[in-house]
Amino acid sequence: MHPIAAPPFALLAETAHTNIPLAMLIVFASAKLMAELFERMGQPGLVGEILAGVLIGPSVLHWIAPSDFLTALSDLGAMFLLFRVGLEVKSSELLKLGGTATLVAVCGVIVPFLAGWGILLAWGASANESIFVGAAMVATSVGITAQVLSAKGLLQATASQIILAAAVVDDVLGLLVLAVVSGLSRGQLNIAELALTGILACGFTVVIAKWGAQAMGKVVPRVTRSLRVGEAQFAMAMCLMFALSVGAVYTGVAAIVGAFLAGLALAETTEARVRDLAHGATELLLPFFLAGIGLHVDLTVFSSPRTMLLAAVVLVAAVVSKFAGCGLGALRLGKADALRVGVGMIPRGEVGMVVAQIGLGFGIIEQSVYGVVVFMSVATTLVAPPLINFAFRGLAPAGREEKEDFRLG
Amino acid sequence: MHPIAAPPFALLAETAHTNIPLAMLIVFASAKLMAELFERMGQPGLVGEILAGVLIGPSVLHWIAPSDFLTALSDLGAMFLLFRVGLEVKSSELLKLGGTATLVAVCGVIVPFLAGWGILLAWGASANESIFVGAAMVATSVGITAQVLSAKGLLQATASQIILAAAVVDDVLGLLVLAVVSGLSRGQLNIAELALTGILACGFTVVIAKWGAQAMGKVVPRVTRSLRVGEAQFAMAMCLMFALSVGAVYTGVAAIVGAFLAGLALAETTEARVRDLAHGATELLLPFFLAGIGLHVDLTVFSSPRTMLLAAVVLVAAVVSKFAGCGLGALRLGKADALRVGVGMIPRGEVGMVVAQIGLGFGIIEQSVYGVVVFMSVATTLVAPPLINFAFRGLAPAGREEKEDFRLG
Numbered sequence: 013m014h015p016i017a018a019p020p021f022a023l024l025a026e027t028a029h030t031n032i033p034l035a036m037l038i039v040f041a042s043a044k045l046m047a048e049l050f051e052r053m054g055q056p057g058l059v060g061e062i063l064a065g066v067l068i069g070p071s072v073l074h075w076i077a078p079s080d081f082l083t084a085l086s087d088l089g090a091m092f093l094l095f096r097v098g099l100e101v102k103s104s105e106l107l108k109l110g111g112t113a114t115l116v117a118v119c120g121v122i123v124p125f126l127a128g129w130g131i132l133l134a135w136g137a138s139a140n141e142s143i144f145v146g147a148a149m150v151a152t153s154v155g156i157t158a159q160v161l162s163a164k165g166l167l168q169a170t171a172s173q174i175i176l177a178a179a180v181v182d183d184v185l186g187l188l189v190l191a192v193v194s195g196l197s198r199g200q201l202n203i204a205e206l207a208l209t210g211i212l213a214c215g216f217t218v219v220i221a222k223w224g225a226q227a228m229g230k231v232v233p234r235v236t237r238s239l240r241v242g243e244a245q246f247a248m249a250m251c252l253m254f255a256l257s258v259g260a261v262y263t264g265v266a267a268i269v270g271a272f273l274a275g276l277a278l279a280e281t282t283e284a285r286v287r288d289l290a291h292g293a294t295e296l297l298l299p300f301f302l303a304g305i306g307l308h309v310d311l312t313v314f315s316s317p318r319t320m321l322l323a324a325v326v327l328v329a330a331v332v333s334k335f336a337g338c339g340l341g342a343l344r345l346g347k348a349d350a351l352r353v354g355v356g357m358i359p360r361g362e363v364g365m366v367v368a369q370i371g372l373g374f375g376i377i378e379q380s381v382y383g384v385v386v387f388m389s390v391a392t393t394l395v396a397p398p399l400i401n402f403a404f405r406g407l408a409p410a411g412r413e414e415k416e417d418f419r420l421g
Numbered sequence: 422m423h424p425i426a427a428p429p430f431a432l433l434a435e436t437a438h439t440n441i442p443l444a445m446l447i448v449f450a451s452a453k454l455m456a457e458l459f460e461r462m463g464q465p466g467l468v469g470e471i472l473a474g475v476l477i478g479p480s481v482l483h484w485i486a487p488s489d490f491l492t493a494l495s496d497l498g499a500m501f502l503l504f505r506v507g508l509e510v511k512s513s514e515l516l517k518l519g520g521t522a523t524l525v526a527v528c529g530v531i532v533p534f535l536a537g538w539g540i541l542l543a544w545g546a547s548a549n550e551s552i553f554v555g556a557a558m559v560a561t562s563v564g565i566t567a568q569v570l571s572a573k574g575l576l577q578a579t580a581s582q583i584i585l586a587a588a589v590v591d592d593v594l595g596l597l598v599l600a601v602v603s604g605l606s607r608g609q610l611n612i613a614e615l616a617l618t619g620i621l622a623c624g625f626t627v628v629i630a631k632w633g634a635q636a637m638g639k640v641v642p643r644v645t646r647s648l649r650v651g652e653a654q655f656a657m658a659m660c661l662m663f664a665l666s667v668g669a670v671y672t673g674v675a676a677i678v679g680a681f682l683a684g685l686a687l688a689e690t691t692e693a694r695v696r697d698l699a700h701g702a703t704e705l706l707l708p709f710f711l712a713g714i715g716l717h718v719d720l721t722v723f724s725s726p727r728t729m730l731l732a733a734v735v736l737v738a739a740v741v742s743k744f745a746g747c748g749l750g751a752l753r754l755g756k757a758d759a760l761r762v763g764v765g766m767i768p769r770g771e772v773g774m775v776v777a778q779i780g781l782g783f784g785i786i787e788q789s790v791y792g793v794v795v796f797m798s799v800a801t802t803l804v805a806p807p808l809i810n811f812a813f814r815g816l817a818p819a820g821r822e823e824k825e826d827f828r829l830g
Contacts, residue, residue, distance in 0.1 A: 032493050033500070033666035033676045040663060044656045051649040081493045084441050091442070163651070240460040242572070243704050247453045250705065254449060257442035267442045292701025295652050296659065 035082065038075055042068050043299035056397035058159055058302050062390065065306020078307050082300060089301030090155050090362070091271040092294040095253050097158040097176065098275020099282060099290070100167045103225045106177050106276070109170070113177035116341035120178065120357050121185045123337030124149040127329040132381075135322055140197045141381060144371035147193045148385045149330050151186035153361025154179035155268065155301065156393045160400045161356070165409025171352035174342060178357065180221075180269055184213045187264050190367055197376050209264050216263040217273065220256060224277030228252075232281040246289045249278055266363070305361055309390050313383025323384045330388050331395060334358050348406070355399040364389040444491065447484055451477050452708035465806035467568055467711050471799065474715025487716050491709060498710030499564050499771070500680035501703040504662050506567040506585065507684020508691060508699070509576045512634045515586050515685070518579070522586035525750035529587065529766050530594045532746030533558040536738040541790075544731055549606045550790060553780035556602040557794045558739050560595035562770025563588035564677065564710065565802045569809045570765070574818025580761035583751060587766065589630075589678055593622045596673045599776055606785050618673050625672040626682065629665060633686030637661075641690040655698045658687055675772070714770055718799050722792025732793045739797050740804055743767050757815070764808040773798040 043061040050060030068075040076082070106113075129146035137145070154176065161172045188210050195201035236245050253274040260270030278286075314320050339354030368385035371377040377385075452470040459469030477484040485491070515522075538555035546554070563585065570581045597619050604610035645654050662683040669679030687695075723729045748763030777794035780786040786794075 031667070031670060032496050033663050033670060033679070036497070037660065037663035037667050040656075041660045044650060044660065048648060048650045048653075057650055081490055084490045084493075087441050088445070239457060241453060241457045241466055244457075246701075246704055247449075251446065251450045251453065254442050254446035258440070258446050261440060261442060270442070288697045289701030289704055292655075292698030293705045295655055295698055296702045 032081070035076065035079070038068060039065075039082065039303050040296075040299050043303045047299075056160060056163075056401065058156065058163075059394050059397050061299055061302035062306045062393055064299075065303035066309045066390070067306070068303070069307040069309060071309050071311040076307065078304070082304060082307070085297060085300035086304030086362075087267065087301075089294070089297035089299070089304070090268045091253065091257055092290065092297050093155050093159060093301060094268040094272040095275040096287075096290055096294050097162055097167060098272040098277075099279050099287060100162065101173065101176060101276060102279060103221050103276040106173055107221060109174055109177050112342060112344065113174050114181050116174060116178040116338045116353055116357070117181035117185055119341035120152065120182060120334055120338035121150045121189065123340075124330060124333040125189065127333035128326065131322075131325055131329055137381065138376075141371070141377045143193050143196065144367065144377050145326070145381060145385060147186075147189050148364040148367040148371070149326075149333070149360070149388070150182075150189050151360065151363035151367065152179050152182045152334070152357045153359050153363050153389075153393065154182075155361060156359040156396060157356045157400060159298070160397050161404070164401075164404065166404055166407055169352075169404070169407050170345065171342075171349045171356065171404070174345070174349070174353050175356040176272075178338065178341075178353070180217060180272065182357070183265050183269050183363075184210070184217060186363060186367075187213055190370070194370065194374075197371075197374060212263045213265050216259060217265065217269065220259075220273040221276060224273060225280055228277045228281050232278070243285075243289065245283060246286045249274070249282065249286050249290065252278065305390055305393055308362075308365060308386055310383055310386065313380050314387075316380070319380045319384060322381075323387050326384055326388050327391050327395075330360065330392055331358055334392075352400075352403045355396060355403045358396040358399065359393040360389040361393050362389070441490070444485065444488070447477060448474075448491065448712050449705075449708050452712045456708075465569060465572075465810065467565065467572075468803050468806050470708055470711035471715040471802055473708075474712035475718045475799070476715070477712070478716040478718060480718050480720040485716065487713070491713060491716070494706060494709035495713030495771075496676065496710075498703070498706035498708070498713070499677045500662065500666055501699065501706050502564050502568060502710060503677040503681040504684040505696075505699055505703050506571055506576060507681040507686075508688050508696060509571065510582065510585060510685060510688060512630050512685040512688065515582055516630060518583055518586050521751060521753065522583050523590050525583060525587040525747045525762055525766070526590035526594055528750035529561065529591060529743055529747035530559045530598065532749075533739060533742040534598065536742035537735065540731075540734055540738055546790065547785075549785045550780070550787070552602050552605065553776065553786050554735070554790060554794060556595075556598050557773040557776040557780070558735075558742070558769070558797070559591075559598050560769065560772035560776065561588050561591045561743070561766045562768050562772050562798075562802065563591075564770060565768040565805060566765045566809060568707070569806050570813070573810075573813065575813055575816055578761075578813070578816050579754065580751075580758045580765065580813070583754070583758070583762050584765040585681075587747065587750075587762070589626060589681065591766075592674050592678050592772075593619070593626060595772060595776075596622055599779070603779065603783070606780075606783060621672045622674050625668060626674065626678065629668075629682040630685060633682060634689055637686045637690050641687070652694075652698065654692060655695045658683070658691065658695050658699065661687065714799055714802055717771075717774060717795055719792055719795065722789050723796075725789070728789045728793065731790075732796050735793055735797050736800050736804075739769065739801055740767055743801075761809075761812045764805060764812045767805040767808065768802040769798040770802050771798070 042064040046060035046064035047057035051057045067073055070077055125146040128149035129142045132142035132145045157175055161167050166172055191206055191209055235248055241247060253271050256274040257267040257270035261267050314323060334357050335354040338357040339350045342350040342353035365386050368377060368382050372382045451473040455469035455473035456466035460466045476482055479486050534555040537558035538551045541551035541554045566584055570576050575581050600615055600618055644657060650656060662680050665683040666676040666679035670676050723732060743766050744763040747766040748759045751759040751762035774795050777786060777791050781791045
C-alpha cells in the first residue's frame with residue numbers, strides 16, 4: 013500500500029528498520045548463503061552465519077544495524093534453539109550429572125575470571141574495569157555448542173549432557189558474579205539480597221528440572237484430550253516455553269534457561285508433530301540469533317595497535333582459561349571427555365556482551381575495552397565449532413533418523 | 422542475567438516492551454485461551470483471537486500496547502498466513518478466473534467507496550475527509566477469510582479462488598485509490614506517476630503469478646540437489662517469500678501479496694517437509710497477527726453518542742456495500758457462489774487502518790473518525806467468519822488429510 017521508490021543501497025540500513033521484509037531478507041538470505049559457502053569448504057555452517065552478521069553489519073557493508081526488532085528475533089531464536097535442545101534431553105539423566113557439572117561450572121567461572129582480571133590489571137586498567145572484564149569472561153553461551161552437537165546428533169553423549177548441565181549452573185553463577193561485581197564497583201554489597209537472588213535462581217532451576225517432566229507427564233495427555241483448538245499441544249508447548257522464560261527472567265537467570273527447562277519438561281511427552289512445528293519456527297529464527305551475534309561486532313575500535321594486542325591476548329586467554337577450567341572440572345570422566353567438555357564451554361556469545369554493556373553503562377569500562385569484550389565474545393563462538401568437531405570426532409550419533417531431522421545451520 | 426523484581430500488574434505494558442518473553446506469553450496465551458473458549462461455544466477460534474487483542478489492549482485491560490516489535494510479528498504472521506494459502510493454490514487455475522475476479526474487485530471497490538463517501542458527507546464531514554473514509558472502506562484484508570477457508574479445507578472451491586484472486590486485484594486497486602485520494606487532497610494529481618504505479622504493481626503481480634510457478638519448477642529441483650546446507654528447500658522458500666514481499670512493497674502492493682505470490686510459485690514443487698516447517702512458523706506467528714488486529718481498537722473514541730451512531734452506520738455500510746458489490750460482480754457464477762464471494766470479501770483488517778492513518782497524518786481526518794474507521798476494520802473481521810461459515814456450509818473439503826493439517830486458530 014506504500015508507493016515507495018526503491019532506495020539507493022546505502023539507505024538500506026535505515027529503511028530496513030521500517031521495512032520488515034527487507035530486513036528479514038537481508039539477514040536470512042546472507043546467513044544461509046554464508047552457511048552454504050562454509051559447508052562447501054568443509055567448515056561448520058553456523059560459523060558462516062555468524063560471519064554473515066559481521067559482513068552485513070556496521071563493521072563492513074553497513075546494510076543492517078542492530079535494531080530492537082532484530083534483537084528480539086535473535087532472542088527468540090536463542091530461546092527456540094535451547095527449547096529444542098531441551099526436548100532432546102532427559103532431565104533425570106541431566107540431574108545425575110549435577111555434581112560433575114557443578115564442578116565444571118565453578119572451575120569454568122574461577123579460571124576465566126582470574127585470567128581476565130589479571131590481564132586487564134597488567135594492561136594498566138583500573139581495579140573496577142579489570143573486575144568487569146573478568147566477569148564478562150565468565151559466562152558460557154551454550155547455544156552455539158548445543159547447535160553443533162544437535163547437528164551431529166550427539167546431544168545424548170555424556171560430555172554433551174555435562175556441557176548442558178554445566179551451562180545452566182554457569183548461568184546462575186554468572187548472575188551471582190555480575191551481582192557481586194556490580195555491587196563492589198558501586199561500593200555496596202548487600203549480602204542478604206545476593207543470597208536471595210542465588211536461592212531464587214537455584215530454586216527455580218532445580219524445581220523445574222526435577223519435577224517439570226513429571227508434572228507435564230500428567231498434565232499434557234489430559235489437556236491434549238480436552239482442548240478443541242487446532243494444534244493444541246503445540247500451543248501448550250509454546251505457552252510453557254514463554255511462561256518458563258518469563259519465570260527465568262524474573263528469578264534472575266536468562267530467558268534461554270527457561271526455554272531449555274521447558275524443553276526438558278516436555279521431552280518425554282511431546283509428539284513428533286509438535287517437534288516438527290517447533291523445528292520450523294527454529295529454522296526461521298535461528299539465522300537471526302547467529303547473524304545477530306556477528307552484527308554486534310564493531311571493528312572500528314581496533315584503530316590502535318595497543319587495543320589489537322589486548323584483543324588478541326584476551327581472546328587467547330578466554331579460550332585457554334575456559335578450556336582449562338572446565339576440562340579440569342571434568343577430569344574424573346577421563347581425558348577424552350574432559351577435552352570435549354573443555355572445548356564445548358568456550359563460546360561466550362551474547363552473555364559476555366551484556367556484562368560489558370552494563371559496565372559501559374556504569375561508566376566503568378571504556379569504549380575500546382567494550383569493543384575488545386564484544387570481539388572476544390564473537391571470536392570464541394567462531395573458534396569453538398571446529399574445535400568441538402575435532403574433540404567429538406570419535407563419537408557416533410545416538411540415532412541416525414534423529415540426525416537427519418537436525419542437521420542444521 | 423537481569424535481577425529484576427516482578428513488577429506490579431499495571432506496569433506490564435511497559436515492561437512488555439523490553440521483556441520479549443513476557444510480551445510473547447501475554448499475546449500468545451491469551452489468544453489461544455480465547456480461541457479455545459470460542460471453539461467451545463461453537464464460534465470460530467480466530468474471532469476469539471482477535472477479541473483477545475481487544476481485551477489485553479489499551480481499550481480494556483491495558484496489559485499490552487501496540488509496539489514496533491508486536492507490529493513486526495503481526496506483519497510476519499500475515500505474510501506466513503498468505504504464503505501458506507498460496508502454497509495451497511494453483512496459479513494456473515487462479516489466472517483462469519482472472520476476468521470474474523477483476524469484476525468482483527472493481528465492483529467491491531466502487532460500491533464501498535461511494536457508501537463511505539456518501540455517509541461521511543451526510544454526517545457533515547469535509548469533502549476530503551469523506552473521500553478518505555471512502556478509500557479506507559475499499560481494501561479487503563484477505564487474511565481472515567483465507568484462514569477460515571483454509572481451516573475448513575475449502576481453499577480449492579471456486580468461490581475461494583475467486584476471493585483470493587479478487588483480493589490481489591483489490592490490493593492493486595486500493596493502491597491506486599489511495600494514490601488518487603492522497604493526490605486530490607493535496608490538490609495535485611500526477612497522472613503519469615499514477616499510471617506508472619499502476620503498471621508496476623500490475624506487472625509485478627501478473628508476471629509472478631503467470632511465470633513464477635514455471636520458473637520454480639525448473640529452479641527448485643536443481644538447487645535442492647546441489648545445496649549442502651540443512652533444510653535447504655525451506656531456506657530457499659523463505660528467501661523467495663521475503664524477496665517477493667520486498668518486491669511487492671517496492672512496486673507498491675502489500676508485502677502479503679508478495680508472500681502469497683511466493684506461495685503460488687512454490688505450490689507445485691514444495692515437499693511436505695517444507696510445508697510442515699512453514700506451518701510451524703505460521704502457528705507461532707498467526708496469533709500475533711490476529712490479536713494484533715484487536716490491539717488497535719481504542720474504544721475511548723466512542724465517548725459521544727454521535728460518534729457511536731456514525732460507527733454503527735459505517736459498519737453496516739461496510740458490510741452491506743462490500744457484500745453487494747462483490748456479490749454482484751460474481752453473479753455469473755450463480756447465486757450460491759455470489760453469496761460466498763460477497764461474504765468472503767467483507768473483512769477489512771489492517772488495510773483500512775493504514776489508509777485512515779495516512780489521512781490522520783495529513784490532518785485530513787479527525788481522531789474520532791479515525792477511531793470509527795479502526796472500529797469498522799476490526800468489526801468486519803469479527804462479523805465475517807460466522808457469515809463465511811454459513812455461506813460455505815454446503816461445500817465439502819477437497820481432501821480430508823489436507824484438512825487435518827490445517828485445522829487452525
